[in-house]
Amino acid sequence: MASSGTAPRRVTIHDVARSAGVSRQTVSRALNDKGEIDATTKERVLDAALALGYRPSRFARGLVRQDTISVGLVIPDLLNPFFTEVAAAALDAARTRGWHVVVYDTGDRPDEERGTLEMIASQVDAVVGYLSRPEEEIDKLARGLPVVLIDREHRAERFSTIRIDGEAGVHAAIRHLYDAGHRHIGMLDHAGRSEPSVRHDWFAGAMASHGLPAHAVSRADQSVEGGEAALKDLLAAHPEVTAVFTFNDIVAIGALRAARRRGLRVPDDLAVIGFDGLSLGALVEPPLTTVALNTRELGALAVEQTARLLTGETPLSTGELVVRGELRVRESA
């Protein structure tokens, strides 16, 4: 009557000990290769454990030896190659430190980001990633958890932020176009927020420094299709444009495509320069000229800062938390 129908209680180290006729400690020794145990005893314990289907509780273990670190990595869209590269870099940096990385893909939905943050907070020792929600909210949800942000456009003060500085790179890109004779240069900005992006500011600055107007701007969804549509818009509104700088490489690839469909030759009829430096850009035709970011460094920096926050070392200064873009000339411009 008591043997059946009861809740399927977890099999603990006690059960194994009893079954093998030893104590908990001996079982622990056997499972963790601790030494101080007879070979035959060890085998007997191991057999018992296997027979009972015993698996140690990671919680109980973690509770007593507090030695495992795991960080949450929050990403808007893993399928976006930029974030893929950043994630890969972060995973790599974390691996060398023996950290566990819990990855959350918010699918570009800010409301998901909120829920994610909520469930994350109780499961990791730190959060790094690309968050778009307001700082106060992050602060509230993270509840004192170390947080390292990536490329947060509005100056994040409360948290460490890896800043992306493309100013010099964009200037170099515009100079490159200028030197090639282009005078009518447009931009395909993002369409996400209502305000223009920081990248657009760099573009405008660079244009101004050559005495060029920066009014030929269209907005593009961050996808290949978005880039296609945006280039069409841009050329419709500004037929004189002979070169475009884009918010990122994905959009640029869309522009490449739209240009091809229109029968425009790249770079002869239309020059295209992207932003991000995706390895994907080298695969398309023609290979994409771009302002490249070192995503490996980006991921590594984020992890490094997280480590310092975690250990209480002196964190990196804002001046050090920067990744700069640099012009990588391929064939599209």
Added chain:
Amino acid sequence: MASSGTAPRRVTIHDVARSAGVSRQTVSRALNDKGEIDATTKERVLDAALALGYRPSRFARGLVRQDTISVGLVIPDLLNPFFTEVAAAALDAARTRGWHVVVYDTGDRPDEERGTLEMIASQVDAVVGYLSRPEEEIDKLARGLPVVLIDREHRAERFSTIRIDGEAGVHAAIRHLYDAGHRHIGMLDHAGRSEPSVRHDWFAGAMASHGLPAHAVSRADQSVEGGEAALKDLLAAHPEVTAVFTFNDIVAIGALRAARRRGLRVPDDLAVIGFDGLSLGALVEPPLTTVALNTRELGALAVEQTARLLTGETPLSTGELVVRGELRVRESA
């Protein structure tokens, strides 16, 4: 003398309780929005917690309410778009279940895979992924942990495996080429293992069914450069070849590139068909014809099976654990 220099002991719920002049339980109530607590008391507790920098131990919490599930996702190379897609799909499927996914990128090194498995085993409730080590070893390292494998070529018996069945798709691909008049069709196989891949077997079978020989085979590293080199080899050894089927899309893209460098027009001079159905394939020029796999389904299946293994439901049968490839004709063939 006692106040300084001691180890930086963790601040616990006790400390908060003492500081706020209440009991542990009240603190717990305040932090978890449990109700049965006075509003002012709650605020006082929250303030104390914030002031002390208190953060609950995920281990202690997990120990008592055993409600959070986390699975390990092991991937050979996140930068390989195929695995990116699978990972994204798995993340998505896991999210709907409220699981945490710990991601490990072994960087294509089997020795890393071993270490990963070791550290993973004590940190997750199940493992899903692409593992290449021998079954006995996985078995030993996993120690009873549910394991779901993806596309394991050598029949995995001990573990659930999501099988990739490209036979029909590859037959369709070869038929497509045959109908277009191709009689000399080569293949770019992988170079990883010493034996030919299962995909090569499908290729050979399909060729045989059209009475064609399948001896024009080169081996390619799984990279764009590998594909380039392999096509060069293939054409050197078999100049009569007018069409190639490749181990995967990445290799196919390399082949596309090598063809372009040689001045061969695709598909007129050389037809190319890949395998995997990466969305990346639609971006290259010309868009890649391929035997497409539904990676979303792949990831979803893996997670679904993991769920069944975890809850003790009746697991999916091998017959259900299959993802079939189907020919997706674009422009490269």
Added chain:
DNA sequence: AGCGCTCACGTGAACGTTCACGGGGGAGCT
């Protein structure tokens, strides 16, 4: 006044493991 009910809070126990000890027994030595 007495009863019962609700609200706000506290107390022991439990979750499952490892750590720091402590101890028995046999082998080897003097």
Added chain:
DNA sequence: AGCTCCCCCGTGAACGTTCACGTGAGCGCT
């Protein structure tokens, strides 16, 4: 024989939370 030492093993405590209770104060009702 007696001592020491080492090997192997067991016992209480601790890790930091939450759960299931228990309790007292205050209030409304008859």
